[in-house]
Amino acid sequence: MPGMETEMPGMAPVKPLLRALTGEAVWPPPMWLMRQAGRYLPEYRALRAQAGDFITLCTTPEMAAEVTLQPVRRYGMDAAILFSDILMVPWAMGQPLRFAEGEGPVLQPVRDAAAIGALDPSVCAANAAPIMETVRLTREALEAHGSRTALIGFAGSPFTVACYMVEGHGSRDFAAVRGMAYADPALFGRLIRTLVEATTDYLLAQAAAGAEALMLFDSWAGLLSPSQFRRWVIEPTALLVRAIRKTRPEIPIIGFPRLAGPLLAEYAQRTGVQCLGIDTGMDLRWAAGAVQPGQALQGNLDPLALVAGGMALETEARSILGAMRGRPFVFNLGHGIEKVTPPEHVAALVRLVRAG
Numbered sequence: 001m002p003g004m005e006t007e008m009p010g011m012a013p014v015k016p017l018l019r020a021l022t023g024e025a026v027w028p029p030p031m032w033l034m035r036q037a038g039r040y041l042p043e044y045r046a047l048r049a050q051a052g053d054f055i056t057l058c059t060t061p062e063m064a065a066e067v068t069l070q071p072v073r074r075y076g077m078d079a080a081i082l083f084s085d086i087l088m089v090p091w092a093m094g095q096p097l098r099f100a101e102g103e104g105p106v107l108q109p110v111r112d113a114a115a116i117g118a119l120d121p122s123v124c125a126a127n128a129a130p131i132m133e134t135v136r137l138t139r140e141a142l143e144a145h146g147s148r149t150a151l152i153g154f155a156g157s158p159f160t161v162a163c164y165m166v167e168g169h170g171s172r173d174f175a176a177v178r179g180m181a182y183a184d185p186a187l188f189g190r191l192i193r194t195l196v197e198a199t200t201d202y203l204l205a206q207a208a209a210g211a212e213a214l215m216l217f218d219s220w221a222g223l224l225s226p227s228q229f230r231r232w233v234i235e236p237t238a239l240l241v242r243a244i245r246k247t248r249p250e251i252p253i254i255g256f257p258r259l260a261g262p263l264l265a266e267y268a269q270r271t272g273v274q275c276l277g278i279d280t281g282m283d284l285r286w287a288a289g290a291v292q293p294g295q296a297l298q299g300n301l302d303p304l305a306l307v308a309g310g311m312a313l314e315t316e317a318r319s320i321l322g323a324m325r326g327r328p329f330v331f332n333l334g335h336g337i338e339k340v341t342p343p344e345h346v347a348a349l350v351r352l353v354r355a356g
Protein backbone atom coordinates (compact mmCIF):
# COMPACT_ATOMS: atom_id res chain seq x y z
CA MET A 1 0.00 0.00 0.00
CA PRO A 2 1.39 3.40 -0.86
CA GLY A 3 2.22 5.38 2.26
CA MET A 4 2.13 2.34 4.59
CA GLU A 5 5.88 2.32 4.95
CA THR A 6 5.87 5.75 6.57
CA GLU A 7 3.74 4.45 9.43
CA MET A 8 5.74 1.35 10.26
CA PRO A 9 7.80 1.83 13.41
CA GLY A 10 11.53 1.45 13.00
CA MET A 11 11.48 1.93 9.24
CA ALA A 12 12.83 4.99 7.50
CA PRO A 13 10.11 6.91 5.66
CA VAL A 14 10.15 6.28 1.93
CA LYS A 15 11.67 9.21 0.09
CA PRO A 16 9.21 11.37 -1.92
CA LEU A 17 11.02 10.76 -5.21
CA LEU A 18 10.81 6.99 -4.79
CA ARG A 19 7.12 7.19 -3.87
CA ALA A 20 6.36 9.17 -7.03
CA LEU A 21 8.43 6.82 -9.18
CA THR A 22 6.46 3.87 -7.89
CA GLY A 23 3.17 5.39 -8.91
CA GLU A 24 2.05 7.53 -5.97
CA ALA A 25 0.61 11.02 -6.65
CA VAL A 26 2.86 12.81 -4.13
CA TRP A 27 1.97 16.52 -3.78
CA PRO A 28 3.71 18.92 -3.98
CA PRO A 29 5.67 16.80 -6.44
CA PRO A 30 9.27 15.84 -5.72
CA MET A 31 11.70 17.83 -7.85
CA TRP A 32 15.23 17.85 -9.22
CA LEU A 33 16.77 19.28 -12.39
CA MET A 34 18.69 17.58 -15.15
CA ARG A 35 22.33 18.76 -15.00
CA GLN A 36 21.59 20.36 -11.64
CA ALA A 37 25.30 20.10 -10.77
CA GLY A 38 27.14 22.13 -13.35
CA ARG A 39 28.63 25.30 -14.65
CA TYR A 40 25.79 27.64 -13.63
CA LEU A 41 26.89 27.09 -10.00
CA PRO A 42 29.92 29.04 -8.75
CA GLU A 43 30.79 26.24 -6.31
CA TYR A 44 30.88 23.80 -9.26
CA ARG A 45 33.14 26.06 -11.30
CA ALA A 46 35.53 26.31 -8.33
CA LEU A 47 35.84 22.53 -7.96
CA ARG A 48 36.01 22.03 -11.73
CA ALA A 49 38.95 24.46 -11.85
CA GLN A 50 40.64 22.60 -8.99
CA ALA A 51 40.23 19.25 -10.81
CA GLY A 52 41.56 20.80 -14.03
CA ASP A 53 39.98 18.22 -16.28
CA PHE A 54 36.38 16.98 -16.54
CA ILE A 55 37.32 13.26 -16.61
CA THR A 56 39.54 13.75 -13.56
CA LEU A 57 36.56 15.31 -11.81
CA CYS A 58 34.33 12.34 -12.77
CA THR A 59 36.91 9.77 -11.62
CA THR A 60 37.95 11.38 -8.32
CA PRO A 61 35.24 10.07 -5.96
CA GLU A 62 35.59 12.70 -3.20
CA MET A 63 35.31 15.53 -5.71
CA ALA A 64 32.53 13.94 -7.77
CA ALA A 65 30.53 13.19 -4.60
CA GLU A 66 30.98 16.78 -3.44
CA VAL A 67 29.73 18.12 -6.80
CA THR A 68 26.77 15.70 -6.67
CA LEU A 69 25.78 17.14 -3.29
CA GLN A 70 26.20 20.84 -4.17
CA PRO A 71 22.68 21.40 -5.59
CA VAL A 72 21.17 19.31 -2.77
CA ARG A 73 22.79 21.55 -0.15
CA ARG A 74 21.89 24.75 -1.96
CA TYR A 75 18.27 23.93 -2.85
CA GLY A 76 17.26 20.78 -0.91
CA MET A 77 16.42 18.89 -4.10
CA ASP A 78 14.52 15.59 -3.73
CA ALA A 79 17.13 13.81 -5.83
CA ALA A 80 20.88 13.89 -6.15
CA ILE A 81 22.03 12.63 -9.54
CA LEU A 82 25.42 10.98 -9.63
CA PHE A 83 27.95 13.40 -11.10
CA SER A 84 29.44 11.62 -14.09
CA ASP A 85 28.77 11.50 -17.83
CA ILE A 86 27.08 9.13 -20.27
CA LEU A 87 30.40 8.82 -22.12
CA MET A 88 32.11 7.17 -19.14
CA VAL A 89 30.76 3.82 -20.46
CA PRO A 90 32.80 3.97 -23.71
CA TRP A 91 35.69 5.40 -21.67
CA ALA A 92 35.49 2.40 -19.30
CA MET A 93 35.54 0.05 -22.31
CA GLY A 94 38.80 1.63 -23.41
CA GLN A 95 37.67 4.07 -26.12
CA PRO A 96 39.91 7.16 -25.92
CA LEU A 97 37.84 10.16 -24.72
CA ARG A 98 38.61 13.75 -23.86
CA PHE A 99 36.50 16.82 -23.19
CA ALA A 100 37.94 19.66 -25.23
CA GLU A 101 37.44 23.13 -23.76
CA GLY A 102 34.55 24.83 -25.54
CA GLU A 103 33.82 22.01 -28.02
CA GLY A 104 32.49 19.16 -25.87
CA PRO A 105 33.44 15.49 -25.98
CA VAL A 106 35.94 14.05 -28.48
CA LEU A 107 36.26 10.27 -28.94
CA GLN A 108 38.34 8.17 -31.29
CA PRO A 109 35.49 6.98 -33.56
CA VAL A 110 34.61 3.27 -33.81
CA ARG A 111 33.29 2.58 -37.31
CA ASP A 112 34.46 -0.83 -38.47
CA ALA A 113 34.24 -4.45 -37.34
CA ALA A 114 37.77 -4.39 -35.93
CA ALA A 115 37.13 -1.33 -33.74
CA ILE A 116 33.71 -2.53 -32.57
CA GLY A 117 34.98 -6.08 -32.00
CA ALA A 118 37.80 -4.72 -29.82
CA LEU A 119 35.33 -3.25 -27.30
CA ASP A 120 35.02 -5.49 -24.25
CA PRO A 121 31.77 -4.92 -22.31
CA SER A 122 32.91 -7.20 -19.49
CA VAL A 123 35.56 -4.73 -18.28
CA CYS A 124 33.23 -1.71 -18.13
CA ALA A 125 31.91 -1.94 -14.57
CA ALA A 126 35.34 -2.82 -13.12
CA ASN A 127 37.08 0.05 -14.90
CA ALA A 128 34.32 2.35 -13.67
CA ALA A 129 35.16 1.48 -10.02
CA PRO A 130 35.88 5.14 -9.10
CA ILE A 131 32.34 6.04 -10.22
CA MET A 132 30.91 3.31 -7.98
CA GLU A 133 32.95 4.77 -5.12
CA THR A 134 31.33 8.17 -5.85
CA VAL A 135 27.92 6.50 -5.54
CA ARG A 136 28.91 4.92 -2.22
CA LEU A 137 30.28 8.16 -0.77
CA THR A 138 27.29 10.21 -1.91
CA ARG A 139 24.73 7.78 -0.51
CA GLU A 140 26.64 7.60 2.76
CA ALA A 141 26.67 11.40 3.04
CA LEU A 142 22.93 11.59 2.32
CA GLU A 143 22.05 8.91 4.86
CA ALA A 144 24.30 10.47 7.51
CA HIS A 145 22.06 13.53 7.41
CA GLY A 146 18.85 11.47 7.41
CA SER A 147 18.07 13.10 4.11
CA ARG A 148 14.82 12.72 2.17
CA THR A 149 16.93 13.10 -0.95
CA ALA A 150 17.19 9.97 -3.11
CA LEU A 151 20.28 9.13 -5.16
CA ILE A 152 19.79 8.57 -8.88
CA GLY A 153 22.35 6.61 -10.89
CA PHE A 154 22.34 6.88 -14.67
CA ALA A 155 23.70 5.86 -18.02
CA GLY A 156 23.13 6.88 -21.61
CA SER A 157 20.89 4.61 -23.63
CA PRO A 158 22.71 2.38 -26.11
CA PHE A 159 21.61 4.42 -29.15
CA THR A 160 22.65 7.83 -27.80
CA VAL A 161 26.00 6.52 -26.55
CA ALA A 162 26.56 4.80 -29.92
CA CYS A 163 25.94 8.20 -31.60
CA TYR A 164 29.01 9.67 -29.87
CA MET A 165 31.09 6.49 -30.23
CA VAL A 166 30.61 6.32 -34.00
CA GLU A 167 30.58 10.05 -34.79
CA GLY A 168 33.46 10.79 -32.41
CA HIS A 169 31.93 14.06 -31.24
CA GLY A 170 28.62 15.90 -30.90
CA SER A 171 26.50 16.58 -33.98
CA ARG A 172 23.19 18.18 -34.82
CA ASP A 173 21.92 15.16 -36.79
CA PHE A 174 24.42 12.28 -36.30
CA ALA A 175 24.05 11.54 -40.02
CA ALA A 176 27.07 9.19 -40.15
CA VAL A 177 25.63 7.10 -37.35
CA ARG A 178 22.12 6.88 -38.75
CA GLY A 179 23.60 6.12 -42.15
CA MET A 180 25.63 3.24 -40.70
CA ALA A 181 22.53 1.84 -38.99
CA TYR A 182 20.84 1.56 -42.42
CA ALA A 183 23.89 0.50 -44.44
CA ASP A 184 25.26 -2.11 -42.05
CA PRO A 185 22.63 -3.04 -39.46
CA ALA A 186 24.57 -6.19 -38.49
CA LEU A 187 27.60 -4.13 -37.49
CA PHE A 188 25.56 -1.39 -35.80
CA GLY A 189 23.58 -4.11 -34.00
CA ARG A 190 26.82 -5.56 -32.68
CA LEU A 191 27.75 -2.17 -31.20
CA ILE A 192 24.28 -1.80 -29.66
CA ARG A 193 24.46 -5.31 -28.14
CA THR A 194 27.88 -4.53 -26.69
CA LEU A 195 26.40 -1.40 -25.13
CA VAL A 196 23.38 -3.24 -23.71
CA GLU A 197 25.74 -5.66 -22.00
CA ALA A 198 28.16 -3.02 -20.68
CA THR A 199 25.36 -0.70 -19.56
CA THR A 200 23.50 -3.49 -17.72
CA ASP A 201 26.61 -4.30 -15.65
CA TYR A 202 27.42 -0.62 -15.16
CA LEU A 203 23.93 0.23 -13.85
CA LEU A 204 23.74 -2.87 -11.66
CA ALA A 205 27.09 -1.86 -10.15
CA GLN A 206 25.66 1.60 -9.39
CA ALA A 207 22.61 -0.03 -7.77
CA ALA A 208 24.88 -2.28 -5.70
CA ALA A 209 26.88 0.78 -4.62
CA GLY A 210 23.76 2.58 -3.37
CA ALA A 211 21.86 4.19 -6.26
CA GLU A 212 18.15 4.14 -5.40
CA ALA A 213 16.76 4.78 -8.89
CA LEU A 214 18.31 4.61 -12.37
CA MET A 215 17.82 6.91 -15.36
CA LEU A 216 18.51 6.20 -19.03
CA PHE A 217 19.30 9.30 -21.09
CA ASP A 218 18.38 8.87 -24.76
CA SER A 219 18.96 12.43 -25.93
CA TRP A 220 19.05 11.61 -29.65
CA ALA A 221 16.28 8.99 -29.84
CA GLY A 222 14.04 11.45 -31.70
CA LEU A 223 16.39 11.60 -34.72
CA LEU A 224 15.25 8.16 -35.85
CA SER A 225 12.47 7.10 -38.24
CA PRO A 226 9.70 5.09 -36.52
CA SER A 227 11.05 1.72 -37.68
CA GLN A 228 14.60 2.62 -36.66
CA PHE A 229 13.31 3.96 -33.33
CA ARG A 230 11.70 0.60 -32.63
CA ARG A 231 14.85 -1.29 -33.57
CA TRP A 232 17.57 0.88 -31.98
CA VAL A 233 15.76 2.59 -29.11
CA ILE A 234 12.79 0.50 -27.93
CA GLU A 235 14.26 -3.00 -28.39
CA PRO A 236 17.65 -2.42 -26.74
CA THR A 237 16.04 -0.39 -23.94
CA ALA A 238 13.53 -3.18 -23.31
CA LEU A 239 16.40 -5.71 -23.15
CA LEU A 240 18.34 -3.47 -20.77
CA VAL A 241 15.36 -2.94 -18.47
CA ARG A 242 14.61 -6.67 -18.43
CA ALA A 243 18.23 -7.52 -17.62
CA ILE A 244 18.34 -5.04 -14.74
CA ARG A 245 14.99 -6.27 -13.35
CA LYS A 246 16.28 -9.85 -13.34
CA THR A 247 18.78 -8.90 -10.63
CA ARG A 248 17.10 -5.83 -9.09
CA PRO A 249 13.35 -6.08 -9.69
CA GLU A 250 12.57 -3.29 -7.23
CA ILE A 251 14.78 -0.45 -8.45
CA PRO A 252 12.75 2.21 -10.34
CA ILE A 253 13.96 3.09 -13.83
CA ILE A 254 13.35 6.43 -15.58
CA GLY A 255 13.52 6.37 -19.39
CA PHE A 256 14.09 9.63 -21.27
CA PRO A 257 13.59 9.10 -25.01
CA ARG A 258 14.02 12.75 -25.96
CA LEU A 259 11.96 14.00 -28.91
CA ALA A 260 10.17 10.63 -29.24
CA GLY A 261 6.88 12.35 -30.08
CA PRO A 262 3.95 9.94 -30.45
CA LEU A 263 6.33 6.96 -30.21
CA LEU A 264 6.44 7.71 -26.47
CA ALA A 265 3.39 5.47 -26.08
CA GLU A 266 5.09 2.44 -27.60
CA TYR A 267 8.32 3.14 -25.73
CA ALA A 268 6.41 3.33 -22.43
CA GLN A 269 4.48 0.14 -23.08
CA ARG A 270 7.28 -2.02 -24.46
CA THR A 271 10.10 -0.98 -22.13
CA GLY A 272 7.92 -0.94 -19.01
CA VAL A 273 10.04 1.73 -17.28
CA GLN A 274 8.43 3.10 -14.09
CA CYS A 275 8.78 6.71 -15.21
CA LEU A 276 8.97 8.59 -18.50
CA GLY A 277 11.14 11.69 -18.83
CA ILE A 278 9.26 14.18 -20.99
CA ASP A 279 11.03 16.72 -23.19
CA THR A 280 10.16 20.42 -23.41
CA GLY A 281 8.09 20.24 -26.59
CA MET A 282 5.66 17.58 -25.47
CA ASP A 283 2.21 18.31 -24.04
CA LEU A 284 2.09 16.75 -20.57
CA ARG A 285 -1.62 16.00 -20.63
CA TRP A 286 -1.14 14.15 -23.91
CA ALA A 287 1.81 12.24 -22.41
CA ALA A 288 -0.32 11.28 -19.41
CA GLY A 289 -2.82 9.68 -21.78
CA ALA A 290 -0.12 7.94 -23.81
CA VAL A 291 1.68 6.05 -21.02
CA GLN A 292 0.51 2.99 -19.07
CA PRO A 293 -1.61 3.31 -15.91
CA GLY A 294 0.69 3.85 -12.93
CA GLN A 295 3.68 5.00 -14.97
CA ALA A 296 5.01 8.29 -13.58
CA LEU A 297 6.00 11.30 -15.69
CA GLN A 298 8.99 13.58 -15.16
CA GLY A 299 9.57 16.96 -16.78
CA ASN A 300 9.31 19.23 -18.62
CA LEU A 301 9.94 22.92 -17.92
CA ASP A 302 11.75 24.71 -20.74
CA PRO A 303 15.33 25.37 -19.51
CA LEU A 304 15.05 28.79 -21.22
CA ALA A 305 12.07 29.75 -19.03
CA LEU A 306 14.37 29.11 -16.08
CA VAL A 307 17.00 31.38 -17.61
CA ALA A 308 14.38 34.11 -18.14
CA GLY A 309 12.86 33.85 -14.65
CA GLY A 310 10.07 36.20 -13.49
CA MET A 311 6.56 35.90 -14.91
CA ALA A 312 7.61 33.62 -17.79
CA LEU A 313 9.02 31.09 -15.34
CA GLU A 314 6.04 31.36 -13.04
CA THR A 315 3.49 30.89 -15.83
CA GLU A 316 5.26 27.89 -17.35
CA ALA A 317 5.86 26.17 -14.00
CA ARG A 318 2.26 26.70 -12.86
CA SER A 319 0.89 25.29 -16.07
CA ILE A 320 2.95 22.12 -15.55
CA LEU A 321 1.78 21.80 -11.95
CA GLY A 322 -1.82 22.33 -13.04
CA ALA A 323 -1.59 19.61 -15.67
CA MET A 324 0.05 17.05 -13.35
CA ARG A 325 -1.80 17.50 -10.06
CA GLY A 326 -3.29 14.21 -8.90
CA ARG A 327 -0.97 11.88 -10.81
CA PRO A 328 2.49 10.42 -10.13
CA PHE A 329 4.86 13.18 -11.20
CA VAL A 330 8.41 14.43 -10.72
CA PHE A 331 8.99 18.09 -11.50
CA ASN A 332 12.06 18.61 -13.71
CA LEU A 333 13.25 20.40 -16.82
CA GLY A 334 12.60 19.18 -20.37
CA HIS A 335 16.36 19.07 -21.02
CA GLY A 336 19.55 19.98 -19.13
CA ILE A 337 19.90 23.27 -17.28
CA GLU A 338 21.58 26.06 -19.29
CA LYS A 339 24.92 27.29 -17.99
CA VAL A 340 23.72 30.93 -18.09
CA THR A 341 20.92 30.13 -15.60
CA PRO A 342 20.97 32.51 -12.62
CA PRO A 343 21.13 30.33 -9.46
CA GLU A 344 18.49 32.58 -7.82
CA HIS A 345 15.99 31.57 -10.52
CA VAL A 346 16.44 27.96 -9.47
CA ALA A 347 15.75 29.00 -5.86
CA ALA A 348 12.58 30.81 -6.99
CA LEU A 349 11.44 27.72 -8.91
CA VAL A 350 12.00 25.48 -5.88
CA ARG A 351 9.84 27.82 -3.73
CA LEU A 352 7.11 27.84 -6.36
CA VAL A 353 6.98 24.05 -6.80
CA ARG A 354 7.13 23.44 -3.04
CA ALA A 355 4.07 25.66 -2.65
CA GLY A 356 2.28 23.21 -4.99
Ligand SMILES: Cc1c2[nH]c(c1CCC(=O)O)Cc1[nH]c(c(CCC(=O)O)c1C)Cc1[nH]c(c(CCC(=O)O)c1C)Cc1[nH]c(c(C)c1CCC(=O)O)C2
Residues within 6 Å of the ligand: 033, 034, 035, 036, 037, 038, 039, 048, 054, 081, 082, 083, 084, 085, 086, 087, 099, 103, 104, 105, 154, 170, 217, 219, 336
Ligand atom coordinates in the same frame (compact mmCIF):
# COMPACT_ATOMS: atom_id res chain seq x y z
C1 LIG B 1 24.38 13.84 -24.41
C2 LIG B 1 24.85 13.80 -22.97
C3 LIG B 1 26.21 13.94 -22.52
N1 LIG B 1 26.17 13.82 -21.14
C4 LIG B 1 24.88 13.63 -20.70
C5 LIG B 1 24.04 13.58 -21.84
C6 LIG B 1 22.55 13.29 -21.83
C7 LIG B 1 21.73 14.46 -21.44
C8 LIG B 1 21.73 15.60 -22.41
O1 LIG B 1 21.26 15.41 -23.55
O2 LIG B 1 22.18 16.68 -22.01
C9 LIG B 1 24.41 13.42 -19.32
C10 LIG B 1 25.10 14.08 -18.20
N2 LIG B 1 26.22 14.87 -18.22
C11 LIG B 1 26.52 15.30 -16.95
C12 LIG B 1 25.58 14.71 -16.08
C13 LIG B 1 25.73 14.86 -14.56
C14 LIG B 1 24.63 14.85 -13.68
C15 LIG B 1 23.70 16.04 -13.69
O3 LIG B 1 23.92 17.00 -12.91
O4 LIG B 1 22.67 15.97 -14.41
C16 LIG B 1 24.67 13.97 -16.84
C17 LIG B 1 23.43 13.20 -16.41
C18 LIG B 1 27.62 16.17 -16.55
C19 LIG B 1 28.34 16.97 -17.55
N3 LIG B 1 28.75 16.58 -18.80
C20 LIG B 1 29.45 17.60 -19.41
C21 LIG B 1 29.51 18.70 -18.51
C22 LIG B 1 30.25 19.99 -18.75
C23 LIG B 1 31.72 19.75 -18.54
C24 LIG B 1 32.47 20.89 -17.92
O5 LIG B 1 32.28 21.16 -16.73
O6 LIG B 1 33.28 21.48 -18.63
C25 LIG B 1 28.82 18.31 -17.34
C26 LIG B 1 28.63 19.12 -16.09
C27 LIG B 1 30.07 17.54 -20.75
C28 LIG B 1 29.31 16.91 -21.86
N4 LIG B 1 28.82 15.64 -21.84
C29 LIG B 1 28.12 15.38 -23.01
C30 LIG B 1 28.23 16.53 -23.83
C31 LIG B 1 27.61 16.69 -25.20
C32 LIG B 1 28.99 17.47 -23.12
C33 LIG B 1 29.46 18.82 -23.61
C34 LIG B 1 28.39 19.83 -23.56
C35 LIG B 1 28.51 20.65 -22.31
O7 LIG B 1 29.65 21.03 -22.00
O8 LIG B 1 27.47 20.93 -21.69
C36 LIG B 1 27.44 14.12 -23.34
